[in-house]
Amino acid sequence: MKSAVETLNPTRVRLTVEVPFEELKDSLDAAYKKINQQVTVPGFRKGKIPARVIDQRFGRGAVLEEAVNEALPKLYQSAVEEGELNPLGQPEVDITELKDNELLAFTAEVDIRPEIEIPDYSGIDVEVDAVEVSDEDVDKAVEQLRERFATTAVVERAAAEGDVVKVDLEAKVDGEVLEDGVAKGVDYTIGSGELLDGIDEAVTGLEAGGTATFTSELKGGSAAGQEAEVSVTVESVSSRELPELDDDFAQLASEFDTLEEMREDSRKRLADQKKYEQATQAQEKVLDALLELVEVPIPEKLLQDEVESRKHNLVNHQLAQLGLDLAGYLKMQDKSEEDFEAELKEQAEKGIRTQFVLDELVNKEKLNVSQEELTEHLMRRAQSSGMSPDQFAQAVVEGGQVPMLVGEVARGKALAKVVESVTVKDTNGEVVDLDDEDESEAGTEEAAAEEVVAKAEEGAEGAEGGEGKTGETEQKSDS
Structure with missing residues (x-):
């Protein structure tokens, strides 16, 4: 097999390959064997049909096509290795010549990894944030831990920021209730910003049983990105009680005594x-x-x-x-x-x-x-x-x-x-x-x-x- 490499641009090459017909013998044998298993000829057992009969009945062209299809990947790979190439993806192969008992010639265009020159990079100088932990950072972390151990208790008063409200929601677009726009018994902490824009203002001041309506842009679902009219009904209002910041809390929330x-x-x-x-x-x-x-x-x-x-x-x-x-x-x-x-x-x-x-x-x-x-x-x-x-x-x-x-x-x-x-x-x-x-x-x-x-x-x-x-x-x- 002969192969040559032509550089089309820094990231693409064309391989030109010529293969003497004798090098296709194994692929031709495999092609006859495969066709033998797929066809039936009266007077011959399956798999025992002579090559000349297959040529007569189904045409030599069918055998050559099967042989070439079987041989091309291996021939291409050999050419890639000979050319010491690093191909990317699949090649585009063009069979340029196929002469029975003489020659197979083809070209293969393929993208390759470009040759890259890495310059001296020791002069690179970058600036990053300093590692500084303030008392305020620690206070915030401890407060977040404290929030995780908060308890709630139902109260008989109007909802205020920080309270947990259990609400039912119904969203309408153009006056029609959305199929996925109804939710019941949703727990929401006022001020957390974890639900819809506008809900904080709507539920603040409502007692259990109170209802309000507000407009909001939906963040997900079938009408995501659209303005919706949302009705919210408060089922209950609960206040959140945070544990005292003392050694008892440290023992409750961590492995430490103080x-x-x-x-x-x-x-x-x-x-x-x-x-x-x-x-x-x-x-x-x-x-x-x-x-x-x-x-x-x-x-x-x-x-x-x-x-x-x-x-x-x-x-x-x-x-x-x-x-x-x-x-x-x-x-x-x-x-x-x-x-x-x-x-x-x-x-x-x-x-x-x-x-x-x-x-x-x-x-x-x-x-x-x-x-x-x-x-x-x-x-x-x-x-x-x-x-x-x-x-x-x-x-x-x-x-x-x-x-x-x-x-x-x-x-x-x-x-x-x-x-x-x-x-x-x-x-x-x-x-x-x-x-x-x-x-x-x-x-x-x-x-x-x-x-x-x-x-x-x-x-x-x-x-x-x-x-x-x-x-x-x-x-x-x-x-």
């Missing part, structure tokens, strides 16, 4: 959270700065596929779960379809560029992923997905997504390595050392890097794993 010990633990937890947020912020800013340094040509077809994939995921999964369609979502976001498409394209471009650049760094730095690192990443992904580690691992294996997870970890390590080489300062002008010797904080840095990479690539599947699909081809034939 309120001061509990406050110190809250301070430490807040500091750890802020360190994680600081690490994430650093990773995001360093990634953006790195991408600005590197020129990354993007295959147009890959970009189109990525945009469509992200749009499909948003519309058919995320919005569908909320009972929204794209039009309703755009209205809520106050965006035009043109703005939405532009944002989607920008996000897709960043996702693809992130993969290409960090994959190049993985190769350049020869970064490997250990089983332990993969397991830790799997555990984090399982936790964020709401599945048990066993369930998530099973879904990953069955979906053939192990290479995808390995790629996420490797790219996270590549980004973390870049961060180690650049200057990160906080808003106080202090140099931030994210490469801490403490194992828990080192793990935090890696987890933050993986999260940033996953966020940038969210919905991105086009650039990942496309190389593994080279066995499938789109064919055009001029013969």
Whole structure:
């Protein structure tokens, strides 16, 4: 077999392949065997029909077509390996010549990973928020904990802010009650902002049995984004009683004996959270700065596929779960379809560029992923997905997504390595050392890097794993 590579542009090549007919012998034998199992000829047992009879009865062309279809993926793959290419997605194959007992010739156009030059990035300098936990931060955290242990008691008075009201709701659009616009016995804390806009004003001052009407834009359901007339009836009013902030509360709400010990633990937890947020912020800013340094040509077809994939995921999964369609979502976001498409394209471009650049760094730095690192990443992904580690691992294996997870970890390590080489300062002008010797904080840095990479690539599947699909081809034939 002879093959040659012609570069059409930085992200697309054309392979020209010529195959002597003797190299198709195995594929021809397989073609005759397959046809043997599919057809019946009087006087011959199934599977025992001679090749010459198949040629006479069904035509040599049918055999050649079957043989070529069987051989093309392997021939294409051999040409890819010979040309040392990194293809993306499926090739477009054009059979240019097929001479029986002489020659098979074809071309294959395919997108490839562009060659990327990673410049010196050690000069990158980014600023992040300082890790500072104020007394007010601790007070807020303790108050939130206190809220969780609040008790309620029904009262015979008008509802006020902070009270819990049990309400019945009915929503109408254009005077018609919506099928999904009726709800009964809903508990709502006045002032929480967790229901419809306008409900706080409507129920404040009402006693049990009181009714009010207000207009509000619906956030979900069949009429999401539309103005509705909402009737609300208060079934009951309950006051919320917060526990006293003392040592007894500390013993009730935590593992500590005193309120001061509990406050110190809250301070430490807040500091750890802020360190994680600081690490994430650093990773995001360093990634953006790195991408600005590197020129990354993007295959147009890959970009189109990525945009469509992200749009499909948003519309058919995320919005569908909320009972929204794209039009309703755009209205809520106050965006035009043109703005939405532009944002989607920008996000897709960043996702693809992130993969290409960090994959190049993985190769350049020869970064490997250990089983332990993969397991830790799997555990984090399982936790964020709401599945048990066993369930998530099973879904990953069955979906053939192990290479995808390995790629996420490797790219996270590549980004973390870049961060180690650049200057990160906080808003106080202090140099931030994210490469801490403490194992828990080192793990935090890696987890933050993986999260940033996953966020940038969210919905991105086009650039990942496309190389593994080279066995499938789109064919055009001029013969």
